Amino acid sequence: MDRSDKPRVVLGVSGGIAAYKACEVLRRLTESGHDVRVVPTASALRFVGEPTWAALSGHPVATGVWEDVQEVPHVRIGQEADLVVVAPATADILARAAHGLADDLLTNTLLTARCPVVFAPAMHTEMWEHPATVENVATLRRRGAVVVEPAVGRLTGKDTGKGRLPEPGEIFEVCRRVLARGTGGERDLAGRHVVVSAGGTREPLDPVRFLGNRSSGRQGYALARTAVARGARVTLVAANTALPDPAGADVVRVGTAVQLREAVLKAAADADAVVMAAAVADFRPARYAQGKIKKRDGQEPEPVELVRNPDVLAELSSTRPRPGQVVVGFAAETDDVLVNGRAKLARKGCDLLVVNEVGEEKTFGSTENEAVVLGADGSETPVPHGPKEALADTVWDEVAHRLNAG
Structure with a gap:
């Protein structure tokens, strides 16, 4: 592929210790066929030097507007981009972007860009939670930028909390999904809060055994990633998954159906939409054995008595x-x-029901899915076999249509 045919991405890097992780974001973008121009701030170059960015991107690197003036880089770079992603985005760069300041090449690029813009923040928790940063993030999101939520984890020094740069692979996935929406793609979930449940609940029998199911959580995670790319604030309630946290989502981890109900209802209090993609156990053991249930020679095991779990979907709908x-x-x-899907849709009282056929070789654990999205209004939208992200986009199309119609 000729460089001129590749999607053009500007990778802005601001001056935080997480700047070294942007090298992995850059590698993933270039190896997947994107033409990437790195625009670091002067502070960023104190963490990772110009030769590294130039070698990995194949482009010269500059920070100021006075270099190669004849090419008008402070205007041209932003105008020609299909996507601008800033990773890490410090509190300083978020503030300058929100207030339209343009004192270096990166902030000039942000002002001239007419393509989607993604910010991946990284800073200490106190800085992320400061009212000034909160207002700056709200301003950028209101203007259509995708500002992903930072991850929770180890920060600089001994501190731990929210403010960690999401993993490079997850930042790349956000970029890929934003680009898939098109250069002028509408962020139709911007300003919306959505809740997604994912994975499969486990109901303990004893300290080592549980009743569970085969759900991997991949469809729920695809829904979360896609919603982030469409501008939403996402709360992901994850039950027993082994997948990396999607960049931009607030992840709440749960184990049982009762725990999932509590987390979903709490998050749903201010949500515009709730998508219950998790496989929630219908039943749980009536009694939990404090010690491991023993196998005894010559004796059949006692029957396991089950009781119903709460019906979270029906409760939300009502x-x-x-x-x-x-x-x-x-x-x-x-x-x-x-x-069965139509009957369940009527019984549960929800607006949409995604119906798919499952089995040992179907859907569970797969990266692909096939389904029909049934609407309470009688609509029926088939989604052919393909990536789970395609189904996720169809679901959000239907959700956005109903939100905007309201």
Whole structure:
């Protein structure tokens, strides 16, 4: 592929210790066929030098507007970009971007860019939570920029908290999804708060055994990543998953159906939409054995008595903690898929129900899916076999349509 045919990405790097992680973001972008121009701030070059950025990108690197003036870089770089991503984005660069300052090449690029812009913040928790930063982030999001939520984890020194740069692979996934929406792609979930549940709950029998299911959480994570790329603030309630946290999502980890209910209802209090993609156990053991249940020679095991778990989807649909909230359910069926799906949609009272056929070789653990999105209004949207992100986009298309119609 000729360089002129490649999607053009500007990678802005600001002056934080996490700047070294941007090298991995750059590598993933270039290796996946993107033409990347790195625009660091002067402070960023104190962490990672110009030769590194030039070698990895194949482009010369500058920080000021006075270099190569004849090419007008402070205007041209932003004008020609298909995507601008700033990683890490410090509190300083967020403030300068929000207030339209233009005192170096990166801030000039941000002002001239007419393509999607993604910020991946990294800073100490106190800085992220400061009212000034909160207002700056809100301003950028209101203007259409995608500002992903920072991760929770080890920060500089001994501190731990929210403010860690998301993993490079997850930042790359956000960039890929934003680019997939198109250079002028509408961020139709901007300003919206959405809640997604993912994974499969586990109901303990004893300290070493549980009742569970085969759900990997991949579909829920695809929904979370796609919602971030479309501008939403995302809360992901994850049950027993082994997947990396999606960049930009606030992840709440749970184990059982009761724990999932508590987390989802709490997050749904101010949510515009809730998508229940998790496989929630219908039943749990009536009694939990404090010690491991022993196998005894010559004796059959005692039957396991089950009790019903709360029906989180039906509860959400009936209570609607926020007016106009859109509720989406998932139905995993093994036979009579559409008939059972329509019956479940009516029984649960949700707005949309994603119905798919499941089994040992279908859907669970796979990176692909095939489904039909049923609407309470009688609509029926088939999604052919393909990546789970394609199904996620279809779900959000239907959600956005209902939110905007309201």
